[in-house]
Amino acid sequence: MLVVGFPTGALQANCYLIAAGKGAPCVIVDPGQDAADAVAKAVREHGLSPVAAVLTHGHFDHCFAVTPICDGDGIPAYIHPDDRDLLSDPLKGVSTDTAAFFGGKLQMREPREVRELADEAVLDLAGLSITVDHTPGHTQGSVTFRCDTEEGGRLLFAGDTLFAGSIGRTDLPGGDVRQMASSLRTKILTLADDTVVLPGHGPTTTIGRERGTNPFLAGLEEGSEDSTAQGPLRGL
Incomplete structure (x- = not known):
């Protein structure tokens, strides 16, 4: 399996291309700002x-280039319905400081073909089987994507739900700390320790590493929802 990843834009959001191998069809995950080239x-x-x-969600740093990329190649974009409106109103999901940074103006429009994601749906794309998990908390429509490799590995494209040493912030429009705790407990911590996490920002990690060292996950497996309030959160 081929995975190509790189940070893009002012907020250095990670974009990924996944394919069975070189010379094969591919899926683009989170084509954000300045991702097209x-x-x-x-x-x-x-x-x-x-x-x-x-x-993975509708914040512009993860989807700003989705329309030129999709319309240019005649391919669909997939997003959870709870975040779909952010494709045409990107400032709706950001802080006032972020909006001010971009002068209060950030124009986007939907791609010509948009398909809505459902929880636990399995996408058969590019010869790959990609499982969708709805993980609200950072935004209402946040999702993660799980994919197994032919070599026996497990991958999680985590968006802004989980990072190395941190989690996504919950203080933006559509964010919810209790939903985040539930998503982490029921959709993230249930995964195998050897699952490789490819987050929306920053370096890769594993579920096992985060289970053992990430302060935001402490106590969640026992049902506590307080740990998501500790320390600095990440994301837009």
Whole structure:
């Protein structure tokens, strides 16, 4: 399996391309700000053919380039219905400071073809089987994507739900600390320790490493929801 990842834009959100191998169809995960050129370069370098773009949530740093990429290649975009409105109203989901940074103006529109994601749906794309888990907390429509490799590995594209040493912030419009705690407890901590986590920002990690060292996860397996209030959160 081929996974190509790189940070994009002012907020350095991670974009990923996943495929069975070089010269194969691929899925684009979270094509954010300034991602179009980097995606095109990776596609050429590895001989890939994009078939879809899938979005972990609707914040613009993860989906700003989805429309030019999807419409340019005639491919669909997948997003949870609870975040779909952010594709055409990106400032709706950000803080006032972030909005001010961009001058209060940030124009986007939906791609021509948008397909809505459902919890526990299994997407058959590019010869890959991708499981969708609805993980509200950072936004109402946040999801993660799980995919097994032919070599026996497990991958989790975590968006802004889980990071190395942190979790997504819950103080933005649509965020909810209790929903985040529930998502982490029921959808993240249930995964195998050897699952490789490819987050929306920052370096890769594993479920086992985060289970043992991430302060935000402490106590969640026992049902506590207080640990998500500790320390600095990440995300837009």
